[in-house]
Amino acid sequence: MAPASKPISSPVPDAWYPALAFLLIALGLSVTALFFIYEATSSRRNRSLPKELTTGAVASVFLGFGSLFLLLATGVYV
Numbered sequence: 001m002a003p004a005s006k007p008i009s010s011p012v013p014d015a016w017y018p019a020l021a022f023l024l025i026a027l028g029l030s031v032t033a034l035f036f037i038y039e040a041t042s043s044r045r046n047r048s049l050p051k052e053l054t055t056g057a058v059a060s061v062f063l064g065f066g067s068l069f070l071l072l073a074t075g076v077y078v
Helices: 014-043 050-075
Strands: none
Touching: 014 050
């Protein structure tokens, strides 16, 4: 006989979803703004590919998780 299984639950309380969505999207947009400022103010010779990739990856992660929590906060369970 199979053992009784526990229901799947979120590691983050449901009440935190809107606050996390706002915080992560705000951070993601801020890092994106820093990326654009860096691109606009640095010359082509002074740009650094690792810095660009790191900044883009950090912004992408923040915006991705922010979008996830925004969907969860509005009731779209993905």
